[in-house]
Amino acid sequence: MLVHTCKGRWAAWAVFAVLFVPLFALPLLVIAVASLSTHWSGAFPSGPTVEHYAAATRGESLAALSVSLQTAVGAGLLALALGTWAALAAASLGPRLKRVLDALFVLPVAVPSVVVGLAVLVAFSRPPLLLNGTRWIVFVAHTVLVTAFAYQSVSAALTRLDPAYAQMAASLGARPWYVLWRVKLPLLLPSLTAAAGLCFALSMGELSATMMLYPPDWMPLPVKIFAATDRGSLFVGSALAVVLMAATLCVLLAVARVRTRAAYR
Amino acid sequence: MTGGRGPGTGIRFDEVTVAYGGTVALDTLDLTVRPGEVLALLGPSGSGKTTALRTVAGFVRPTGGRVWIGGRDVTDLPPHARDVGMVVQSYALFPHMRVEDNVAFGLKARKAPKMPRAEIAARVGEALETTGMSGYARRYPRELSGGQQQRVAIARALAVRPGVLLLDEPLSALDARLRSGMLAELARLHRELPEVPMVYVTHDQVEALTLADRVAVMDRARLRALGTPRELYRSPADTFTASFVGSANLLPVTCAAEGTVRFGGTALTVGLGAAGASRAGEERTLCVRPHRIVLGEDGPNVLRGTVTAVQWRGATHRVAIEAEGHEVRADVPELDTVPAPGERLALSFAPGDAALLPARTGANGAQDHD
Numbered sequence: 276m277l278v279h280t281c282k283g284r285w286a287a288w289a290v291f292a293v294l295f296v297p298l299f300a301l302p303l304l305v306i307a308v309a310s311l312s313t314h315w316s317g318a319f320p321s322g323p324t325v326e327h328y329a330a331a332t333r334g335e336s337l338a339a340l341s342v343s344l345q346t347a348v349g350a351g352l353l354a355l356a357l358g359t360w361a362a363l364a365a366a367s368l369g370p371r372l373k374r375v376l377d378a379l380f381v382l383p384v385a386v387p388s389v390v391v392g393l394a395v396l397v398a399f400s401r402p403p404l405l406l407n408g409t410r411w412i413v414f415v416a417h418t419v420l421v422t423a424f425a426y427q428s429v430s431a432a433l434t435r436l437d438p439a440y441a442q443m444a445a446s447l448g449a450r451p452w453y454v455l456w457r458v459k460l461p462l463l464l465p466s467l468t469a470a471a472g473l474c475f476a477l478s479m480g481e482l483s484a485t486m487m488l489y490p491p492d493w494m495p496l497p498v499k500i501f502a503a504t505d506r507g508s509l510f511v512g513s514a515l516a517v518v519l520m521a522a523t524l525c526v527l528l529a530v531a532r533v534r535t536r537a538a539y540r
Numbered sequence: 541m542t543g544g545r546g547p548g549t550g551i552r553f554d555e556v557t558v559a560y561g562g563t564v565a566l567d568t569l570d571l572t573v574r575p576g577e578v579l580a581l582l583g584p585s586g587s588g589k590t591t592a593l594r595t596v597a598g599f600v601r602p603t604g605g606r607v608w609i610g611g612r613d614v615t616d617l618p619p620h621a622r623d624v625g626m627v628v629q630s631y632a633l634f635p636h637m638r639v640e641d642n643v644a645f646g647l648k649a650r651k652a653p654k655m656p657r658a659e660i661a662a663r664v665g666e667a668l669e670t671t672g673m674s675g676y677a678r679r680y681p682r683e684l685s686g687g688q689q690q691r692v693a694i695a696r697a698l699a700v701r702p703g704v705l706l707l708d709e710p711l712s713a714l715d716a717r718l719r720s721g722m723l724a725e726l727a728r729l730h731r732e733l734p735e736v737p738m739v740y741v742t743h744d745q746v747e748a749l750t751l752a753d754r755v756a757v758m759d760r761a762r763l764r765a766l767g768t769p770r771e772l773y774r775s776p777a778d779t780f781t782a783s784f785v786g787s788a789n790l791l792p793v794t795c796a797a798e799g800t801v802r803f804g805g806t807a808l809t810v811g812l813g814a815a816g817a818s819r820a821g822e823e824r825t826l827c828v829r830p831h832r833i834v835l836g837e838d839g840p841n842v843l844r845g846t847v848t849a850v851q852w853r854g855a856t857h858r859v860a861i862e863a864e865g866h867e868v869r870a871d872v873p874e875l876d877t878v879p880a881p882g883e884r885l886a887l888s889f890a891p892g893d894a895a896l897l898p899a900r901t902g903a904n905g906a907q908d909h910d
């Protein structure tokens with residue numbers, strides 16, 4: 276926002292604070308506070324403790340975090356590869372076929388994720404592709420859910436990319452693969468890392484589809500949080516939620532560092 | 541030289557047509573660029589010059605016709621198989637590579653035989669030297685001025701020593717001094733690569749006339765005129781060409797007897813060769829170059845009028861008078877006593893310096909410019 280006067284800047288900050296704090300910050304703050312308490316009967320919680328965190332970073336909970344991280348990294352990278360590939364293919368197709376592909380990739384976004392979960396469950400529950408009961412079905416469901424975002428983000432970046440770079444590279448004698456590797460992908464890198472971060476974050480928080488199909492030996496953290504709160508252990512659930520948030524944020528910040536180093540223009 | 545190229549790489553446009561959606565950007569272009577020739581493409585903005593180059597580089601597929609390079613039909617070849625070096629109007633330097641990597645790109649990209657590192661470095665150094673950019677090898681394109689970027693783009697195209705060079709306004713961002721320096725470099729380069737044809741798009745007549753063996757004038761997607769700079773300059777075929785190659789006084793005249801025309805109430809004698817068959821009473825346009833006109837009454841062709849403007853241009857004065865209701869401009873060596881606007885003045889020119897062209901029609905487009 277371009278606000279130049281001092282008063283105007285303060286007003287802008289005030290509006291931002293009024294909108295942002297209750298809407299976004301407060302719920303997160305409540306969770307953080309709840310994760311450090313044992314009772315919450317009045318207006319404020321009581322009985323400060325760090326015990327929940329001790330529980331949240333040990334044993335089963337730690338395993339769930341590890342499962343979530345592995346799933347999100349795996350599904351995120353796979354989605355990035357598939358989405359980028361599809362976006363590159365779509366860009367080289369005619370405009371009509373590209374529109375078909377665009378529509379196809381909107382589907383997993385438009386369809387409720389519960390439905391996607393159910394669809395994946397039904398599709399992979401009988402041979403020849405029997406994945407039900409294994410961890411791979413979670414990977415598949417997450418990949419299906421987040422590839423669309425990778426596709427859309429890379430596709431948008433590709434339409435903004437000046438074709439002159441690739442043409443110039445080709446006329447200097449570079450084959451299509453070389454052009455892709457040395458020119459197109461490096462120029463797309465900021466969008467690729469943004470897409471990777473988005474896919475990772477979405478997968479870390481995915482619950483509704485996962486609920487439908489996770490096997491007992493592959494329980495991601497959101498499912499664990501849901502189970503805890505469902506049992507009534509609100510404070511333990513809060514601690515787990517904070518851990519989930521912190522882990523996601525750490526990875527996103529790391530990805531953002533790659534992005535800033537890759538900004539050329 | 542990248543070996544194996546037979547003697548005589550030329551470019552041939554064989555009825556090449558390009559249409560973008562509805563607009564025709566290039567209309568059945570028939571043109572041959574001879575081996576080792578420098579062809580300047582001149583024409584107003586949007587006339588299809590860049591489009592013509594793009595068909596040779598393979599960036600755009602003609603909707604009709606064929607493109608030949610060195611006796612090979614390349615219409616269906618991808619750009620990387622064409623051995624064409626191009627400098628595009630937007631430079632298109634790779635923003636994520638340093639200058640040296642930009643220039644080395646074509647050398648590293650070539651498939652077998654791989655070029656040794658040392659040779660690549662030598663070539664890059666040489667190309668940067670030629671364009672005066674040696675001191676900037678470690679910079680990124682965004683850290684360069686427009687003119688410096690342009691020179692890197694030229695270096696990048698030269699480094700691969702292509703069989704054909706396509707230069708799309710390669711010096712447009714340079715100042716006058718750098719431009720004449722680079723022009724001399726390009727001329728030297730052309731002497732060193734005598735078999736490489738160059739197509740050179742420019743808006744600058746000095747560039748066109750200095751460097752080019754022939755000049756092609758384009759207008760609204762069509763080739764309008766083709767000839768040596770001297771031919772087009774001395775005896776242009778039509779008013780469009782006359783006004784585009786050099787500046788010109790274009791005066792509406794009526795043919796009288798053989799070799800004479802009437803310009804309003806003034807009778808003028810024109811060179812026989814310039815006329816072509818003309819019957820008395822026909823409308824024509826007389827083309828006289830401003831620098832061929834002298835002050836005073838000298839010879840048979842004298843134009844009298846009142847001075848409307850005088851511009852000092854360093855070595856010359858441009859004097860404009862209004863004669864017979866039309867503006868006539870003369871470029872004369874710097875004057876000591878400058879005529880004042882409103883003064884009566886006579887200008888004259890030799891019959892051999894006037895070319896008789898078809899009458900200017902309203903649709904003839906381009907206004908006269910300098």
Ligand SMILES: Nc1ncnc2c1ncn2[C@@H]1O[C@H](COP(=O)(O)OP(=O)(O)OP(=O)(O)O)[C@@H](O)[C@H]1O
Pocket residue numbers: 560561563564565583584585586587588589590591592629
């Ligand atoms: N990608 C495109 N899509 C649609 N029309 C185009 C495209 N590229 C060029 N044109 C049109 O084709 C015509 C010729 O364009 P071209 O770029 O060849 O002109 P030019 O002679 O190089 O002009 P300039 O001197 O301004 O560079 C113009 O009318 C232009 O609008």
Ligand SMILES: [Mg+2]
Pocket residue numbers: 589590591629708
């Ligand atoms: Mg152009």
